Structure formats: C-alpha cells, structure tokens
Amino acid sequence: ELKVEQNPLFLSMQEGKNYTIYCNYSTTSDRLYWYRQDPGKSLESLFVLLSNGAVKQEGRLMASLDTKARLSTLHITAAVHDLSATYFCAVDGNNAGNMLTFGGGTRLMVKP
Amino acid sequence: NAGVTQTPKFRILKIGQSMTLQCTQDMNHNYMYWYRQDPGMGLKLIYYSVGAGITDKGEVPNGYNVSRSTTEDFPLRLELAAPSQTSVYFCASSRAYEQYFGPGTRLTVT
Numbered sequence: 001e002l003k004v005e006q007n008p009l010f011l012s013m014q015e016g017k018n019y020t021i022y023c024n025y026s027t028t029s030d031r032l033y034w035y036r037q038d039p040g041k042s043l044e045s046l047f048v049l050l051s052n053g054a055v056k057q058e059g060r061l062m063a064s065l066d067t068k069a070r071l072s073t074l075h076i077t078a079a080v081h082d083l084s085a086t087y088f089c090a091v092d093g094n095n096a097g098n099m100l101t102f103g104g105g106t107r108l109m110v111k112p
Numbered sequence: 113n114a115g116v117t118q119t120p121k122f123r124i125l126k127i128g129q130s131m132t133l134q135c136t137q138d139m140n141h142n143y144m145y146w147y148r149q150d151p152g153m154g155l156k157l158i159y160y161s162v163g164a165g166i167t168d169k170g171e172v173p174n175g176y177n178v179s180r181s182t183t184e185d186f187p188l189r190l191e192l193a194a195p196s197q198t199s200v201y202f203c204a205s206s207r208a209y210e211q212y213f214g215p216g217t218r219l220t221v222t
Contacts, residue, residue, distance in 0.1 A: 004154075031209055042202060043155075043213045050209065088154055097162050098143060098209060099170060102154035 002027045002093045006103035014111055016078050021106045023072040023089035031092035032072045033100065034063050036085045043088065047074075079110045113138050116214035118203050124220045125193040133188040133217050135203030143206045144186040145170075146178065148199040149216075155202060161186055193221045 003026040013019050023032070031050050035043040047056045049065035049072060056063050060083065062075045072089055086107045090100040119134045137144065142163045147155040147170075157170030161180040175197060177189040186205075190197060198221045204211040 033210065042215050045210055045212070048210050090155075092209065097160045097168065098206060098211075099145070099157055099160055100155075100211060101171075102156070104154045105152075 002029070002091060002101045004089060004091050004101050004103040006087075006089055006106050008106060009104060010107045010109075012109045012111065013076075013079050015080055018078065019076050021074040021076070021087055021089075021108075023074070023091075023103055025070050025072075025091045025101075027093060028067070028070075029091045029094055030067055031094070031098075032065050033090045033092070034072070034074055035088045035090065037088065037105070038085050046087075076108075079108075081110050081112060084108055084110045115139065116203055116205055116212055118201075118214040118217050120217060121215070122218045124222065125190075127193060127195065127221060129193050130189070130191050131193070131219075133190070133201055133203075133219075135186045135188065135214060136184050137186075137203075137205040137212075137214075138184065139205060139207070139212070140183060141205035141207050141212075142183065143211075144180065145204040145206075145211065146176070146186070146188045147202045147204065148172065148197075149202060150199050158188065158201075190219075195221050197221050 034046040047063040052067040054065045090102045145160045146158040159178040161167045201217045203214040
C-alpha cells in the first residue's frame with residue numbers, strides 16, 4: 001500500500017524567510033504532483049514532476065523529485081503573505097488508472 | 113472550456129437519505145475520479161473511471177456507487193447516507209497524468 005507523508009503539517013513563517021516542505025512516499029513511483037488549496041476552495045495544480053531529478057520553479061516556489069530516495073521537496077524562497085495556503089503532494093503509484101495518493105497536507109501561514 | 117463542474121455546491125442530507133453528486137467535464141478526458149476530503153486531511157480516492165463504461169473502486173468505496181455512461185459525466189451516488197459521509201467531495205479528470213479538479217460539493221449528513 002502506497003503511503004505519502006508530508007512534513008511539517010503546519011508551518012508558520014515570517015515574510016522574507018526561506019523554508020522547505022518535505023514529501024516522502026513508500027513505494028516506487030516516477031510521478032509526483034504538488035497542489036495548493038486555499039480555505040474553502042478546490043485544488044490548484046502547482047507542479048507536475050515526471051522523472052527522477054526533475055526540478056520545476058514558478059515564482060517563489062521550487063519543487064524537486066528524487067525517486068531513488070522517494071522524496072520530493074517544495075522550497076519556498078522569500079515567503080510573502082499570498083503564499084499562505086495548504087500544500088499537498090500526491091503520488092501516482094504507477095497504476096493503470098493513474099490514481100493519486102495524497103499526503104496529509106502542510107498548512108502554511110506567512111506572517112508580515 | 114468550463115473544465116470540471118460539480119453540482120450541487122452544498123447539500124444537507126438526513127441520515128438514510130440518498131442523493132447523486134453530479135460531475136461533468138468538457139475536456140474530453142478519459143480518466144475521471146471522485147475523492148473525499150475530511151476536515152484538515154488530504155484527499156482519499158472513492159472511485160475512478162478510465163473511460164465510458166469502465167469504473168473501479170478506490171481506497172474508500174463503501175457506501176458509494178458510480179456509473180460512467182458518457183465520457184463527460186461521472187455521477188457519484190450515495191445510498192443510505194450516514195454521518196461518516198459528511199465531507200467535501202471533489203471530482204477530477206485527466207487525459208494522461210495531471211488531474212484537474214472541480215470546485216467541490218460540501219455535504220453534511222445529520
């Protein structure tokens with residue numbers, strides 16, 4: 001059974017600081033996704049990582065994937081208040097239906 | 113394109129009632145999914161479909177049924193609603209890998 005763990009579960013940080021969210025998973029997979037969710041809203045796709053060593057950047061967010069370590073990171077650079085949200089990683093277990101298993105989420109609060 | 117649409121947005125059910133959550137996508141995606149999200153948690157897969165006429169169970173299928181008669185529509189049926197089914201339900205679709213999510217249906221069973 002594929003398990004996906006994120007840490008930390010909750011992160012409070014000051015504007016301008018850097019931090020990293022970690023996503024570990026338990027079985028082999030080459031495909032990992034990061035989503036953002038604002039309170040009461042749906043999920044917004046941030047990054048699609050499809051191979052070992054994949055690195056993608058958008059604004060102050062950068063995501064990477066190490067399939068050998070079964071680890072993905074979401075790095076936040078010089079955080080701003082607008083980044084406050086819950087971030088989920090999801091792993092595709094290389095199954096026929098491309099089904100996703102989600103981590104529990106990291107609730108990020110960026111304080112002025 | 114409207115993307116993935118879901119109706120209703122909100123619903124309150126009494127224990128034992130039944131209802132159908134509607135999901136439609138206009139992107140001609142073969143893959144469609146139903147997830148539930150309990151407060152403060154990640155999403156869990158209920159059912160999925162790889163094409164019209166083909167459905168299969170996900171991680172938490174008990175108490176739910178689905179059908180897929182067209183590429184566009186993937187309704188989720190709740191029979192004999194229970195308080196444990198209080199949750200937010202998201203429908204998603206994909207062509208290959210990346211999944212696109214609908215706005216969600218917030219369901220309360222009392």
